[in-house]
Amino acid sequence: MKTFCGRANPTTGSMEWLEEGEDYDYHQEIARSRYADMLHDKDRNVKYYQGIRAAVSRVKERGEKAIVLDIGTGTGLLSMMAASAGADFCYAIEVFKPMANAAVKIVEKNGFSDKIKVINKHSTEVTVGPDGDMQCRANILVTELFDTELIGEGALPTYEHAHKYLVQEGCEAVPHRATVYAQVVESRRMWSWKKLFPVHVEAEDGEKILVPPSEMENCPGVSSVCDIQLNQMPSSDFNTLSDVVTMFSVDFSKPVESASTYYRVQLEAVKSGKAQIVFSWWDIDMDPSGMINCTMAPYWVKPTSALQWRDHWMQCVYFLPCEEPVLQGEKWYLTACRDEYSVWYNLQRAREGENKADEEEHAADVCVESPVCRCCAHVLWNRPRFGELNDQTRTLQYIKSLRKVLKTDSVCLCISDGSLLPVLAHYLGAKQVQYFVLFFRTLHFNLFFKANHLEDKIKIIEARPELLKPSHLEDKKISVLVGEPFFTTSLLPWHNLYFWYARTAVSSHLASNVTVLPQSASLHMMIVEFQDLWRIRSPCGTCEGFDVQTMDDMIKDSLNFRESKEAEPHPLWEYPCKSLSDPREVLAFDFTKPVPQHCLSTEGSVKLSRKGKSHGAVLWMEYHLAADISVSTGLMQLSNGK
Numbered sequence: 001m002k003t004f005c006g007r008a009n010p011t012t013g014s015m016e017w018l019e020e021g022e023d024y025d026y027h028q029e030i031a032r033s034r035y036a037d038m039l040h041d042k043d044r045n046v047k048y049y050q051g052i053r054a055a056v057s058r059v060k061e062r063g064e065k066a067i068v069l070d071i072g073t074g075t076g077l078l079s080m081m082a083a084s085a086g087a088d089f090c091y092a093i094e095v096f097k098p099m100a101n102a103a104v105k106i107v108e109k110n111g112f113s114d115k116i117k118v119i120n121k122h123s124t125e126v127t128v129g130p131d132g133d134m135q136c137r138a139n140i141l142v143t144e145l146f147d148t149e150l151i152g153e154g155a156l157p158t159y160e161h162a163h164k165y166l167v168q169e170g171c172e173a174v175p176h177r178a179t180v181y182a183q184v185v186e187s188r189r190m191w192s193w194k195k196l197f198p199v200h201v202e203a204e205d206g207e208k209i210l211v212p213p214s215e216m217e218n219c220p221g222v223s224s225v226c227d228i229q230l231n232q233m234p235s236s237d238f239n240t241l242s243d244v245v246t247m248f249s250v251d252f253s254k255p256v257e258s259a260s261t262y263y264r265v266q267l268e269a270v271k272s273g274k275a276q277i278v279f280s281w282w283d284i285d286m287d288p289s290g291m292i293n294c295t296m297a298p299y300w301v302k303p304t305s306a307l308q309w310r311d312h313w314m315q316c317v318y319f320l321p322c323e324e325p326v327l328q329g330e331k332w333y334l335t336a337c338r339d340e341y342s343v344w345y346n347l348q349r350a351r352e353g354e355n356k357a358d359e360e361e362h363a364a365d366v367c368v369e370s371p372v373c374r375c376c377a378h379v380l381w382n383r384p385r386f387g388e389l390n391d392q393t394r395t396l397q398y399i400k401s402l403r404k405v406l407k408t409d410s411v412c413l414c415i416s417d418g419s420l421l422p423v424l425a426h427y428l429g430a431k432q433v434q435y436f437v438l439f440f441r442t443l444h445f446n447l448f449f450k451a452n453h454l455e456d457k458i459k460i461i462e463a464r465p466e467l468l469k470p471s472h473l474e475d476k477k478i479s480v481l482v483g484e485p486f487f488t489t490s491l492l493p494w495h496n497l498y499f500w501y502a503r504t505a506v507s508s509h510l511a512s513n514v515t516v517l518p519q520s521a522s523l524h525m526m527i528v529e530f531q532d533l534w535r536i537r538s539p540c541g542t543c544e545g546f547d548v549q550t551m552d553d554m555i556k557d558s559l560n561f562r563e564s565k566e567a568e569p570h571p572l573w574e575y576p577c578k579s580l581s582d583p584r585e586v587l588a589f590d591f592t593k594p595v596p597q598h599c600l601s602t603e604g605s606v607k608l609s610r611k612g613k614s615h616g617a618v619l620w621m622e623y624h625l626a627a628d629i630s631v632s633t634g635l636m637q638l639s640n641g642k
Helices: 024-031 035-039 042-061 077-084 097-109 155-165 356-364 383-389 392-405 421-427 446-451 493-505 533-537 549-559
Strands: 002-008 015-021 067-071 089-093 116-119 138-143 167-174 177-186 199-203 206-210 226-228 245-251 261-268 273-285 293-295 315-326 331-338 343-349 412-415 435-438 458-461 478-482 510-517 520-530 577-579 584-590 616-626 629-632
Touching (some): 035 549, 042 077, 042 138, 042 293, 077 089, 077 097, 077 116, 077 138, 097 116, 097 549, 138 155, 155 167, 177 331, 177 343, 199 392, 199 421, 245 261, 245 331, 273 331, 273 343, 315 343, 392 510, 392 616, 392 629, 412 421, 421 458, 493 520, 493 616
Parallel strands (some): 067 089, 089 116, 412 435, 412 478, 435 458, 478 510
Antiparallel strands (some): 002 015, 177 273, 226 315, 273 293, 273 315, 331 343, 520 577, 520 584, 520 616, 616 629
16 A cells, blocks of 8 residues: 655755555654664673573573563563573564564574564553463563663563562562662853853954853753763763762662653762753663673673674753853752653752751752743754854854845845854844845744844845745845744754755745855765764664574664665764775755756765775765855864774
8 A cells, every 4th residue: 555745855945745554654653763772782782691591590490480571572582591590481562564474483483482482562451361461571671762761662661560460479670770870060161051151242343252041051051961972972071070979870670650750969079160961971880780781881880891882872951951160069959850751851059958857848949840941042052053053163154254245235144044144144234224034934033033133134034935025134135145944853964955946936035146155065075984873774683693684684674664775874983984085076066046947966986095995985965155255064174094
């Protein structure tokens, strides 16, 4: 059966209808999964295997049959480990039907069909009894339901239900427990991903300061975790203000509660500074003694340990609701609040001479409600976008370019989402000139103009480019068309070429001598060898002695699907790579002219100038603002041998 799917093209802005097969969603799920990454995670797999062997042995030593419940079995790997370790029977639950079908094939291929039953249901729908999915409750609970935040995939409610209905009291659990750790830090780089800093502009009549509105300054932002590869964050980019503290632990062998709660720890500032960020990570003990431990701790916590690279479990960055100045030696309370699926943090100064009763009263003041953005900026701009807007070097390039093109009688139109360019243009031009800004996806950006007393200087036109009318522009022709460009719908670098299509749509409103900034753009590429990122797409073959080729074949088939062949967006600073070729320009786009009717394409060969394994090509856009002034969305410079 075929179905038509509507899809907005982020580059052209148009709605496209495409015919998709019935397996469309399935292929997307498989292609975007991280199954290969998990199967290549040697540390994870070895520790799970050790923990499962130990759990089966403990049950057998008690003279009991080892009945295993594996929730979220995926490939069936953990169930096969259990069966190989001597478990009498395993119930492997997998809610995603294509994955459950693959697990059946993998289990059969490895000769465990008589020991493992794959159940294609959500664990909360599984029944126990003579006529049920499970003949009896299990006495070993094995799961891998964790994400970078530990609980983001619903681990807590799943465990809660399993202990009530699917496993025996006092069961063994692998992992046995999880522990969450935290550390308070100061980091201007990461704080710039949450707050907009003032922008200083040198104008003809003196320095102008672009300030964010109070609504944005006092906004707690959004509660969603920022999960990144902290092991790629240089120590020069942050200062640790506290020691590592244990926030909370969850014992998976006992009943688990998923209801919202909070955990409070007192800490002492080891340095003076501005408390802005909380780093957090977790580890799991596969056995009750804690001898089999799998940790996500970053490099500075365990500097002598070999780090296992993984992309399915990273480290968490949480932004405190507001910046708190701390002095070395001061006592503070760090509070981790959580609901079923997410965690957020608060920091409060301890009151001097506080006794136990005062401490409990202080704890009652903790807000356990998840922070919600009130200024809309955190909805309009993602964290990389905040960082981009706070990039002073980048902003200076736009200021230099605007100085070159603006005149005292310029009529300026800006086409970008949530851009600061209209304000910069006003500060760099004559006061009596009115600037128009086109925001067809605006979110209360007038608060920004109001905070800088620009309500009567900049007009927001809420219309799509093709619907722009002369009356919107007070019958004036546009002499300067500007854009960063940036659009919230853009995922890949070339999606921001929507600016070109918008420029084409407003052609009739442009003056004959219009200046377009940027005047052009170019797409660049480079062949690279990744240090680790290749693992997310690499076939596994066998994993801890088990044949998982069926999973490799599934991923390969889905990667051959049309949409799966598109490039993937990755912040490459998190994923080190070595260049095997020199960077080269692939395509050029002239914004001074409308989009051509013919298709733009290129083909050719790339000479590899260095030895290595060619894992793929990285692509990025460069925008040429004015003569000799450009900004890059990718490569900044080449270093020797990288």
